[in-house]
Amino acid sequence: MLVRTPVARTSAALAATALTALLLAGCGQDDDPSVATPSTTPTSAAPTSAAATTPAATPTGTPSAAASTPAVDQQITVTIAKRRVDPPTGRVTVSKGELVRITVTSDVADELHVHGYDLGARLPAGTPGSVEFRADKTGLFEVETHDSGLVLFQLVVR
Template sequence: MSVRTRTSAALTAGVLTALLVAGCGQDDDPSVATPSAPATSAAPPSAATTAPASASPTPSASTPAVDREIIVKIVKRRVDPPTGRITVDKGKLVRITVTSDVSDELHVHGYDLGARLPAGTPGSVEFRADKTGLFEVETHETELVLFQLVVR
């Protein structure tokens, strides 16, 4: 690889990193924690909740076991289950799956994770909840707060 190619690749990586760190610009809220390390592999099941949410204790054969699966549906700008707080223990593997009736993008603040949400097709993010704090989970286009994730 030439010096010019390496320099160009490094510059591109730096710009992409800066864009990802900048996120959507709504992480100025002091109740939202800072970005964390990348997601890691599965761990044994168990988790706590303080708001209604769907949970699936049996993972599919094609995906690793998660400690907590949170499933949200959006129809006509209504969030189901209704917006609230969901608590998980620090260190647990979390999967958030969202299905929306319109195309959108899922975003987990503080962890800087996102997923495309094609209309009618589930989109998921999976990560290790390794930072304590309160993190908003929202959609970008429709600007809906789906829930607040509390990691303790």
């Protein structure tokens, strides 16, 4: 890839460094997450070829799912406080091909990880971190935090 501007070279170098650190750190699983920089507005953490998952209506007690913008089919928002997941851990079902955004706010610094899609985001304490992707793989995928080891929910893509 040809990078011509100093800003683009710096961004490429930072992305490569972050990816290398993640690959070396691992999560105890066979998949390696991509890390997105947290922001108040969700950022894409998946390569353009990755698919997103979108949650369908779920029963009470599972992560909330609501469309937030026309571009995103499903928005899943989770809050972690004192090691408690809100809404409580459950399953979120989405249809294959939907664009999904997962936003997590934790009271302690951590890392969000979507298994099977190899996606992740840093979670600075009190600051939302997001991943956005197209659900192109069917199956059951855990969404967890790495440092605290909390399962946030299980994503079902049909």
